[in-house]
Amino acid sequence: MTRFLRAGFLLAGVLSYHPALAGDFQDDLRARRARVTQQLGPQTMLILWSAPVRVYSLDVDYEYRQDSNLYYLTGIDQEDTILVLMPGNLTHKEILFIRPKDPVREHWQGKVLSKDEATDRSGIATVYLQNEFEPFVEAMFSRNPRRFSRDASALEYEAFFKALERGEGQLALVSLPKPGLAEALGPNLEFANRLKERFFGFTLRDATKTLAELRQIKTPYEQKILERSVEISNEAHLAGMRACRPGAYEYEVEAAIEYVYKAKGALGWGYPSIVASGPNATVLHYTKSTRKMEHGDLLLVDAAASYQYLTGDITRTYPVDGTFTPIQKEIYQIVFRAQQEARRVAVAGKKTSDVHAKTVDVIKEGLLKLGLITDASGDQYRTWYTHGAVHFIGMDVHDVGDSEKPLAPGMAFVIEPGIYVREGALENLPKTPENTAFIEKVRPAYEKYRNIGIRIEDSFLLTEGGLKCLSETVPRTIEAIETFMQSPH
Ligand SMILES: [Mn+2]
Structure with missing residues:
Protein backbone atom coordinates (compact mmCIF):
# COMPACT_ATOMS: atom_id res chain seq x y z
CA MET A 1 0.00 0.00 0.00
CA THR A 2 1.48 3.28 -1.01
CA ARG A 3 1.10 6.33 1.14
CA PHE A 4 -0.12 9.75 0.12
CA LEU A 5 2.78 11.92 1.07
CA ARG A 6 0.76 14.52 2.95
CA ALA A 7 -2.41 13.09 4.40
CA GLY A 8 -3.17 9.75 5.97
CA PHE A 9 -6.49 7.97 5.75
CA LEU A 10 -8.44 5.55 7.87
CA LEU A 11 -8.56 1.89 7.08
CA ALA A 12 -10.73 -0.73 8.64
CA GLY A 13 -10.10 -4.13 10.12
CA VAL A 14 -11.55 -6.39 12.77
CA LEU A 15 -10.42 -8.07 15.94
CA SER A 16 -9.85 -11.68 16.59
CA TYR A 17 -9.12 -12.77 20.13
CA HIS A 18 -6.74 -15.50 21.15
CA PRO A 19 -7.08 -16.47 24.80
CA ALA A 20 -3.67 -18.19 24.78
CA LEU A 21 -1.96 -14.82 24.54
CA ALA A 22 -4.45 -13.04 26.77
CA GLY A 23 -2.17 -12.73 29.81
CA ASP A 24 0.67 -11.33 27.72
CA PHE A 25 -1.71 -8.89 26.14
CA GLN A 26 -2.95 -7.47 29.46
CA ASP A 27 0.63 -7.15 30.70
CA ASP A 28 1.50 -5.27 27.54
CA LEU A 29 -1.56 -3.00 27.85
CA ARG A 30 -0.59 -2.15 31.45
CA ALA A 31 2.95 -1.33 30.38
CA ARG A 32 1.69 0.86 27.51
CA ARG A 33 -0.56 2.84 29.88
CA ALA A 34 2.27 3.16 32.40
CA ARG A 35 4.48 4.75 29.75
CA VAL A 36 1.76 7.20 28.68
CA THR A 37 1.00 8.05 32.31
CA GLN A 38 4.66 8.77 32.97
CA GLN A 39 4.86 11.16 30.03
CA LEU A 40 1.65 13.02 30.86
CA GLY A 41 2.50 13.98 34.44
CA PRO A 42 0.25 14.52 37.51
CA GLN A 43 -1.26 17.80 36.27
CA THR A 44 -2.95 16.08 33.32
CA MET A 45 -6.19 14.36 32.46
CA LEU A 46 -6.09 12.42 29.19
CA ILE A 47 -9.38 11.50 27.52
CA LEU A 48 -9.61 9.04 24.63
CA TRP A 49 -12.87 8.22 22.86
CA SER A 50 -13.76 5.10 20.90
CA ALA A 51 -14.32 5.33 17.15
CA PRO A 52 -17.88 6.15 16.05
CA VAL A 53 -20.10 3.57 14.40
CA ARG A 54 -20.28 4.40 10.69
CA VAL A 55 -23.34 3.85 8.52
CA TYR A 56 -22.89 1.60 5.49
CA SER A 57 -26.37 2.27 4.15
CA LEU A 58 -29.79 2.91 5.69
CA ASP A 59 -29.94 0.75 8.85
CA VAL A 60 -26.78 -1.27 8.18
CA ASP A 61 -23.45 -0.22 9.68
CA TYR A 62 -19.92 -0.89 8.55
CA GLU A 63 -18.12 -3.53 10.55
CA TYR A 64 -16.88 -1.80 13.67
CA ARG A 65 -13.23 -0.74 13.83
CA GLN A 66 -11.96 0.59 17.13
CA ASP A 67 -9.89 3.76 17.24
CA SER A 68 -6.26 2.63 17.13
CA ASN A 69 -5.12 4.69 20.13
CA LEU A 70 -8.01 3.58 22.32
CA TYR A 71 -7.38 -0.04 21.39
CA TYR A 72 -3.66 0.42 21.98
CA LEU A 73 -4.32 1.40 25.60
CA THR A 74 -7.39 -0.70 26.47
CA GLY A 75 -7.68 -3.70 24.12
CA ILE A 76 -11.42 -3.01 24.00
CA ASP A 77 -13.07 -3.02 20.58
CA GLN A 78 -16.54 -1.98 21.74
CA GLU A 79 -18.20 1.27 20.75
CA ASP A 80 -19.15 3.95 23.33
CA THR A 81 -15.97 3.41 25.31
CA ILE A 82 -13.99 6.24 26.91
CA LEU A 83 -10.61 6.01 28.61
CA VAL A 84 -9.54 8.62 31.18
CA LEU A 85 -6.00 8.66 32.51
CA MET A 86 -5.21 10.80 35.56
CA PRO A 87 -1.58 10.12 36.42
CA GLY A 88 -1.72 12.30 39.57
CA ASN A 89 -4.48 10.27 41.26
CA LEU A 90 -3.57 8.31 44.38
CA THR A 91 -5.11 5.00 43.35
CA HIS A 92 -7.49 5.22 40.36
CA LYS A 93 -5.13 6.51 37.69
CA GLU A 94 -6.95 4.64 34.92
CA ILE A 95 -10.70 4.91 34.50
CA LEU A 96 -12.85 3.29 31.85
CA PHE A 97 -16.37 4.29 30.85
CA ILE A 98 -18.41 1.69 28.95
CA ARG A 99 -21.93 1.33 27.56
CA PRO A 100 -24.47 -0.27 29.91
CA LYS A 101 -25.67 -3.81 29.44
CA ASP A 102 -29.03 -3.94 27.67
CA PRO A 103 -30.65 -7.37 27.16
CA VAL A 104 -32.84 -6.25 24.25
CA ARG A 105 -30.01 -4.62 22.30
CA GLU A 106 -27.75 -7.55 23.11
CA HIS A 107 -30.32 -9.90 21.57
CA TRP A 108 -30.05 -7.93 18.31
CA GLN A 109 -26.46 -6.77 18.26
CA GLY A 110 -24.52 -9.14 20.49
CA LYS A 111 -23.04 -9.18 23.91
CA VAL A 112 -21.88 -6.05 25.65
CA LEU A 113 -18.98 -6.26 28.13
CA SER A 114 -19.92 -6.16 31.78
CA LYS A 115 -17.77 -4.02 34.06
CA ASP A 116 -15.91 -7.11 35.24
CA GLU A 117 -15.32 -8.29 31.70
CA ALA A 118 -14.03 -4.86 30.74
CA THR A 119 -11.60 -5.10 33.66
CA ASP A 120 -10.52 -8.60 32.65
CA ARG A 121 -9.97 -7.53 29.08
CA SER A 122 -8.15 -4.25 29.74
CA GLY A 123 -6.63 -4.71 33.17
CA ILE A 124 -8.29 -1.43 34.22
CA ALA A 125 -9.84 -1.83 37.68
CA THR A 126 -12.05 1.26 37.74
CA VAL A 127 -14.98 0.98 35.33
CA TYR A 128 -17.98 3.31 35.22
CA LEU A 129 -20.90 3.54 32.84
CA GLN A 130 -21.01 5.85 29.85
CA ASN A 131 -23.64 8.18 31.39
CA GLU A 132 -21.31 8.82 34.34
CA PHE A 133 -18.62 10.33 32.10
CA GLU A 134 -19.88 13.93 31.89
CA PRO A 135 -20.67 14.16 35.65
CA PHE A 136 -17.22 12.76 36.37
CA VAL A 137 -15.44 15.28 34.17
CA GLU A 138 -17.49 18.14 35.60
CA ALA A 139 -16.70 17.01 39.15
CA MET A 140 -13.01 16.93 38.31
CA PHE A 141 -12.81 20.34 36.63
CA SER A 142 -14.94 21.96 39.35
CA ARG A 143 -12.64 20.32 41.95
CA ASN A 144 -15.72 18.93 43.66
CA PRO A 145 -15.57 15.13 43.50
CA ARG A 146 -18.74 14.82 45.60
CA ARG A 147 -20.61 16.06 42.56
CA PHE A 148 -19.80 12.70 41.08
CA SER A 149 -19.93 10.39 44.05
CA ARG A 150 -20.87 11.02 47.67
CA ASP A 151 -18.02 8.97 49.06
CA ALA A 152 -15.36 10.39 46.75
CA SER A 153 -12.34 11.80 48.53
CA ALA A 154 -10.69 15.01 47.39
CA LEU A 155 -7.38 13.50 48.46
CA GLU A 156 -7.58 10.98 45.62
CA TYR A 157 -7.56 13.78 43.01
CA GLU A 158 -5.45 16.29 44.95
CA ALA A 159 -2.59 16.51 42.45
CA PHE A 160 -4.94 17.37 39.58
CA PHE A 161 -6.98 19.80 41.69
CA LYS A 162 -3.82 21.60 42.89
CA ALA A 163 -2.69 21.91 39.29
CA LEU A 164 -6.05 23.47 38.36
CA GLU A 165 -5.73 25.89 41.30
CA ARG A 166 -2.33 27.00 40.04
CA GLY A 167 -3.71 27.32 36.52
CA GLU A 168 -1.41 24.51 35.39
CA GLY A 169 -3.94 21.76 34.75
CA GLN A 170 -3.85 20.04 31.36
CA LEU A 171 -6.59 18.38 29.35
CA ALA A 172 -4.82 16.03 26.97
CA LEU A 173 -6.61 14.83 23.83
CA VAL A 174 -5.45 13.10 20.67
CA SER A 175 -6.25 13.54 17.00
CA LEU A 176 -7.10 17.20 17.33
CA PRO A 177 -7.79 18.64 13.88
CA LYS A 178 -4.61 20.14 12.48
CA PRO A 179 -4.70 23.81 11.61
CA GLY A 180 -4.90 24.25 7.86
CA LEU A 181 -6.55 20.91 7.19
CA ALA A 182 -10.03 21.23 5.77
CA GLU A 183 -11.52 19.05 8.49
CA ALA A 184 -14.55 20.07 10.50
CA LEU A 185 -14.01 20.86 14.15
CA GLY A 186 -13.60 17.38 15.62
CA PRO A 187 -15.85 16.18 18.44
CA ASN A 188 -12.82 16.16 20.78
CA LEU A 189 -12.15 19.82 20.23
CA GLU A 190 -15.83 20.70 20.56
CA PHE A 191 -15.85 18.90 23.90
CA ALA A 192 -12.71 20.72 25.05
CA ASN A 193 -14.12 24.09 24.00
CA ARG A 194 -17.31 23.47 25.96
CA LEU A 195 -15.28 22.64 29.06
CA LYS A 196 -13.15 25.75 28.61
CA GLU A 197 -16.25 27.92 28.59
CA ARG A 198 -17.27 26.62 31.99
CA PHE A 199 -14.07 25.82 33.89
CA PHE A 200 -10.69 27.42 34.51
CA GLY A 201 -7.17 26.50 35.41
CA PHE A 202 -6.22 24.27 32.53
CA THR A 203 -4.88 24.34 29.01
CA LEU A 204 -5.34 21.95 26.13
CA ARG A 205 -2.54 19.55 25.32
CA ASP A 206 -2.27 17.50 22.13
CA ALA A 207 -1.11 14.02 23.11
CA THR A 208 -1.14 12.68 19.55
CA LYS A 209 2.65 12.71 19.34
CA THR A 210 3.08 11.07 22.74
CA LEU A 211 1.03 8.09 21.59
CA ALA A 212 2.59 8.03 18.14
CA GLU A 213 6.07 7.84 19.62
CA LEU A 214 5.11 4.92 21.83
CA ARG A 215 3.37 3.09 19.00
CA GLN A 216 6.43 3.61 16.79
CA ILE A 217 8.49 1.18 18.90
MN1 LIG B 1 2.84 0.21 1.64
Missing part, protein backbone atom coordinates in the same frame (compact mmCIF):
# COMPACT_ATOMS: atom_id res chain seq x y z
CA LYS A 218 6.81 -2.20 18.90
CA THR A 219 6.88 -4.10 22.19
CA PRO A 220 8.01 -7.75 22.16
CA TYR A 221 4.33 -8.72 22.35
CA GLU A 222 3.43 -6.53 19.38
CA GLN A 223 6.38 -7.88 17.42
CA LYS A 224 5.11 -11.41 17.99
CA ILE A 225 1.60 -10.52 16.81
CA LEU A 226 2.91 -8.53 13.83
CA GLU A 227 5.05 -11.48 12.76
CA ARG A 228 2.02 -13.75 12.93
CA SER A 229 -0.03 -11.21 11.01
CA VAL A 230 2.54 -11.07 8.21
CA GLU A 231 2.82 -14.88 8.16
CA ILE A 232 -0.89 -15.03 7.40
CA SER A 233 -0.44 -12.44 4.66
CA ASN A 234 2.48 -14.38 3.19
CA GLU A 235 0.32 -17.47 2.94
CA ALA A 236 -2.47 -15.38 1.41
CA HIS A 237 -0.12 -14.06 -1.29
CA LEU A 238 0.90 -17.61 -2.21
CA ALA A 239 -2.78 -18.56 -2.47
CA GLY A 240 -3.32 -15.54 -4.72
CA MET A 241 -0.46 -16.58 -6.97
CA ARG A 242 -1.96 -20.07 -7.25
CA ALA A 243 -5.34 -18.64 -8.23
CA CYS A 244 -3.83 -16.38 -10.91
CA ARG A 245 -4.09 -17.56 -14.52
CA PRO A 246 -5.00 -16.13 -17.92
CA GLY A 247 -8.77 -15.96 -18.29
CA ALA A 248 -9.43 -15.61 -14.55
CA TYR A 249 -10.74 -12.38 -13.07
CA GLU A 250 -8.85 -10.22 -10.60
CA TYR A 251 -11.55 -10.84 -8.00
CA GLU A 252 -10.79 -14.57 -8.06
CA VAL A 253 -7.28 -13.81 -6.89
CA GLU A 254 -8.65 -11.40 -4.29
CA ALA A 255 -11.05 -14.07 -3.01
CA ALA A 256 -8.23 -16.62 -2.70
CA ILE A 257 -6.18 -14.10 -0.70
CA GLU A 258 -8.93 -13.01 1.66
CA TYR A 259 -10.06 -16.60 2.20
CA VAL A 260 -6.70 -17.27 3.84
CA TYR A 261 -7.10 -14.26 6.17
CA LYS A 262 -10.34 -15.61 7.55
CA ALA A 263 -9.24 -19.24 7.54
CA LYS A 264 -6.25 -18.29 9.67
CA GLY A 265 -8.20 -16.21 12.18
CA ALA A 266 -7.29 -12.77 10.91
CA LEU A 267 -10.95 -12.06 10.06
CA GLY A 268 -10.19 -9.10 7.84
CA TRP A 269 -7.82 -7.02 5.78
CA GLY A 270 -5.50 -4.29 7.03
CA TYR A 271 -6.45 -2.24 3.94
CA PRO A 272 -8.56 -3.01 0.86
CA SER A 273 -6.78 -5.50 -1.39
CA ILE A 274 -5.20 -4.14 -4.55
CA VAL A 275 -5.34 -6.80 -7.28
CA ALA A 276 -4.39 -4.93 -10.42
CA SER A 277 -3.63 -6.58 -13.75
CA GLY A 278 -2.31 -5.11 -16.97
CA PRO A 279 -2.74 -1.32 -17.10
CA ASN A 280 -4.55 -1.36 -13.72
CA ALA A 281 -1.15 -1.98 -12.10
CA THR A 282 -0.28 1.64 -12.82
CA VAL A 283 -3.16 2.81 -10.59
CA LEU A 284 -1.66 2.96 -7.09
CA HIS A 285 -4.86 2.25 -5.18
CA TYR A 286 -6.91 0.26 -7.72
CA THR A 287 -9.46 -1.73 -5.67
CA LYS A 288 -12.22 -2.66 -8.16
CA SER A 289 -10.71 -6.06 -9.08
CA THR A 290 -13.09 -6.62 -12.00
CA ARG A 291 -10.75 -7.09 -14.96
CA LYS A 292 -10.21 -10.39 -16.75
CA MET A 293 -6.53 -11.26 -16.83
CA GLU A 294 -4.88 -12.06 -20.15
CA HIS A 295 -1.74 -13.79 -21.37
CA GLY A 296 1.18 -11.40 -21.18
CA ASP A 297 -0.27 -9.34 -18.33
CA LEU A 298 1.51 -8.58 -15.13
CA LEU A 299 -0.56 -8.76 -11.95
CA LEU A 300 0.29 -6.40 -9.10
CA VAL A 301 -1.05 -7.61 -5.75
CA ASP A 302 -0.81 -5.35 -2.69
CA ALA A 303 -2.56 -6.98 0.25
CA ALA A 304 -2.23 -7.81 3.93
CA ALA A 305 -4.36 -9.06 6.78
CA SER A 306 -5.24 -7.27 9.98
CA TYR A 307 -4.56 -9.74 12.76
CA GLN A 308 -5.41 -8.63 16.28
CA TYR A 309 -5.18 -5.02 15.18
CA LEU A 310 -1.75 -5.33 13.59
CA THR A 311 -1.17 -5.24 9.85
CA GLY A 312 1.79 -5.82 7.56
CA ASP A 313 1.97 -4.57 3.99
CA ILE A 314 3.17 -6.68 1.05
CA THR A 315 3.23 -6.19 -2.72
CA ARG A 316 4.25 -8.60 -5.41
CA THR A 317 4.09 -8.19 -9.18
CA TYR A 318 4.11 -11.33 -11.29
CA PRO A 319 3.25 -12.56 -14.79
CA VAL A 320 -0.26 -13.96 -15.13
CA ASP A 321 0.93 -16.77 -17.41
CA GLY A 322 4.02 -17.56 -15.36
CA THR A 323 6.69 -16.02 -17.58
CA PHE A 324 7.98 -12.44 -17.60
CA THR A 325 8.48 -10.90 -21.04
CA PRO A 326 11.98 -9.46 -21.66
CA ILE A 327 10.50 -5.96 -21.53
CA GLN A 328 8.76 -6.60 -18.20
CA LYS A 329 11.99 -8.06 -16.83
CA GLU A 330 13.86 -4.86 -17.62
CA ILE A 331 11.57 -2.81 -15.38
CA TYR A 332 11.28 -5.53 -12.74
CA GLN A 333 15.04 -5.77 -12.30
CA ILE A 334 15.34 -2.06 -11.60
CA VAL A 335 12.64 -2.13 -8.93
CA PHE A 336 14.10 -5.31 -7.45
CA ARG A 337 17.60 -3.86 -7.24
CA ALA A 338 16.24 -0.63 -5.75
CA GLN A 339 14.69 -2.61 -2.91
CA GLN A 340 17.73 -4.85 -2.42
CA GLU A 341 20.10 -1.92 -2.12
CA ALA A 342 17.72 0.07 0.07
CA ARG A 343 17.50 -2.86 2.50
CA ARG A 344 21.21 -2.52 3.17
CA VAL A 345 20.73 1.12 4.11
CA ALA A 346 17.95 0.31 6.60
CA VAL A 347 20.10 -0.07 9.71
CA ALA A 348 19.79 1.51 13.16
CA GLY A 349 20.81 5.16 13.08
CA LYS A 350 19.78 5.79 9.46
CA LYS A 351 16.59 7.65 8.61
CA THR A 352 13.69 6.48 6.45
CA SER A 353 14.66 9.27 4.03
CA ASP A 354 18.09 7.64 3.58
CA VAL A 355 16.39 4.38 2.63
CA HIS A 356 14.08 6.16 0.19
CA ALA A 357 17.02 8.07 -1.30
CA LYS A 358 18.77 4.81 -2.12
CA THR A 359 15.71 3.57 -4.06
CA VAL A 360 15.72 6.87 -5.96
CA ASP A 361 19.40 6.49 -6.92
CA VAL A 362 18.91 2.99 -8.28
CA ILE A 363 15.66 3.83 -10.09
CA LYS A 364 17.13 6.96 -11.70
CA GLU A 365 20.10 5.00 -13.00
CA GLY A 366 17.80 2.28 -14.37
CA LEU A 367 15.32 4.67 -15.99
CA LEU A 368 18.17 6.52 -17.67
CA LYS A 369 19.47 3.28 -19.19
CA LEU A 370 16.01 2.39 -20.50
CA GLY A 371 15.54 5.86 -21.98
CA LEU A 372 12.57 6.75 -19.76
CA ILE A 373 14.45 9.77 -18.47
CA THR A 374 17.18 11.84 -20.10
CA ASP A 375 18.75 13.30 -16.97
CA ALA A 376 19.38 11.44 -13.72
CA SER A 377 20.41 14.53 -11.79
CA GLY A 378 16.96 16.10 -11.45
CA ASP A 379 13.38 15.13 -10.78
CA GLN A 380 12.46 13.55 -14.12
CA TYR A 381 12.25 10.16 -12.38
CA ARG A 382 9.18 11.40 -10.53
CA THR A 383 7.19 10.94 -13.73
CA TRP A 384 7.48 7.17 -13.20
CA TYR A 385 8.26 6.77 -9.46
CA THR A 386 5.46 8.64 -7.77
CA HIS A 387 5.51 7.71 -4.08
CA GLY A 388 7.75 7.25 -1.08
CA ALA A 389 9.46 3.92 -0.43
CA VAL A 390 9.16 3.75 3.35
CA HIS A 391 6.35 4.00 5.86
CA PHE A 392 5.84 2.50 9.28
CA ILE A 393 3.44 -0.40 9.81
CA GLY A 394 1.56 -1.42 12.93
CA MET A 395 -2.00 -0.89 14.03
CA ASP A 396 -2.51 1.26 10.96
CA VAL A 397 -1.02 0.19 7.64
CA HIS A 398 0.52 3.63 7.33
CA ASP A 399 1.34 3.68 10.97
CA VAL A 400 2.06 6.66 13.17
CA GLY A 401 5.60 7.60 14.10
CA ASP A 402 8.16 10.32 13.60
CA SER A 403 9.97 9.70 10.31
CA GLU A 404 12.65 12.19 11.35
CA LYS A 405 13.74 9.85 14.13
CA PRO A 406 16.68 7.61 13.29
CA LEU A 407 15.71 3.99 12.76
CA ALA A 408 15.87 1.98 15.98
CA PRO A 409 15.16 -1.58 17.12
CA GLY A 410 11.42 -2.16 17.55
CA MET A 411 10.46 -0.08 14.50
CA ALA A 412 8.48 -1.88 11.79
CA PHE A 413 8.27 -0.52 8.26
CA VAL A 414 8.08 -1.36 4.56
CA ILE A 415 10.42 -0.71 1.67
CA GLU A 416 8.35 -0.41 -1.50
CA PRO A 417 9.93 1.05 -4.64
CA GLY A 418 7.83 1.07 -7.80
CA ILE A 419 7.80 2.16 -11.45
CA TYR A 420 4.54 3.00 -13.24
CA VAL A 421 4.61 3.69 -16.97
CA ARG A 422 1.05 4.86 -17.08
CA GLU A 423 -1.12 6.07 -19.92
CA GLY A 424 -1.19 9.83 -20.13
CA ALA A 425 1.80 10.42 -17.85
CA LEU A 426 3.63 12.36 -20.57
CA GLU A 427 0.57 14.10 -22.00
CA ASN A 428 -0.31 15.43 -18.55
CA LEU A 429 3.03 17.12 -17.90
CA PRO A 430 2.86 20.93 -17.83
CA LYS A 431 3.46 22.31 -21.31
CA THR A 432 6.92 23.83 -20.91
CA PRO A 433 9.67 23.86 -23.56
CA GLU A 434 11.74 21.67 -21.25
CA ASN A 435 8.94 19.09 -20.96
CA THR A 436 8.28 19.14 -24.70
CA ALA A 437 11.92 18.23 -25.33
CA PHE A 438 11.77 15.57 -22.60
CA ILE A 439 8.59 14.03 -24.02
CA GLU A 440 10.05 13.86 -27.50
CA LYS A 441 13.18 12.08 -26.29
CA VAL A 442 11.51 9.52 -24.02
CA ARG A 443 8.47 8.77 -26.20
CA PRO A 444 9.99 5.65 -27.84
CA ALA A 445 10.79 4.17 -24.41
CA TYR A 446 7.35 5.16 -23.13
CA GLU A 447 5.73 3.34 -26.07
CA LYS A 448 7.87 0.30 -25.34
CA TYR A 449 7.10 0.06 -21.60
CA ARG A 450 3.65 1.64 -21.45
CA ASN A 451 1.07 0.11 -19.10
CA ILE A 452 3.72 -1.65 -17.05
CA GLY A 453 3.32 -1.05 -13.31
CA ILE A 454 5.66 -2.82 -10.93
CA ARG A 455 5.98 -2.49 -7.18
CA ILE A 456 7.83 -4.75 -4.76
CA GLU A 457 7.03 -4.28 -1.10
CA ASP A 458 8.10 -6.16 2.00
CA SER A 459 7.38 -5.78 5.69
CA PHE A 460 10.41 -5.40 7.93
CA LEU A 461 11.12 -5.34 11.63
CA LEU A 462 14.32 -3.75 12.87
CA THR A 463 15.69 -5.87 15.73
CA GLU A 464 18.79 -5.69 17.90
CA GLY A 465 20.25 -8.25 15.50
CA GLY A 466 19.50 -6.15 12.39
CA LEU A 467 16.82 -5.95 9.73
CA LYS A 468 14.37 -8.84 9.67
CA CYS A 469 12.20 -9.33 6.58
CA LEU A 470 8.85 -10.73 7.72
CA SER A 471 7.61 -11.46 4.18
CA GLU A 472 10.67 -13.29 2.87
CA THR A 473 8.70 -16.45 2.03
CA VAL A 474 6.73 -14.83 -0.80
CA PRO A 475 8.73 -15.32 -4.04
CA ARG A 476 10.43 -12.10 -5.04
CA THR A 477 13.17 -12.85 -7.58
CA ILE A 478 12.24 -13.37 -11.22
CA GLU A 479 13.45 -16.97 -11.03
CA ALA A 480 11.55 -17.78 -7.82
CA ILE A 481 8.36 -16.20 -9.15
CA GLU A 482 8.52 -18.04 -12.49
CA THR A 483 9.28 -21.35 -10.76
CA PHE A 484 6.35 -20.91 -8.38
CA MET A 485 3.91 -19.77 -11.07
CA GLN A 486 4.88 -22.60 -13.44
CA SER A 487 4.74 -25.37 -10.82
CA PRO A 488 1.53 -27.40 -10.83
CA HIS A 489 -0.89 -26.39 -8.06
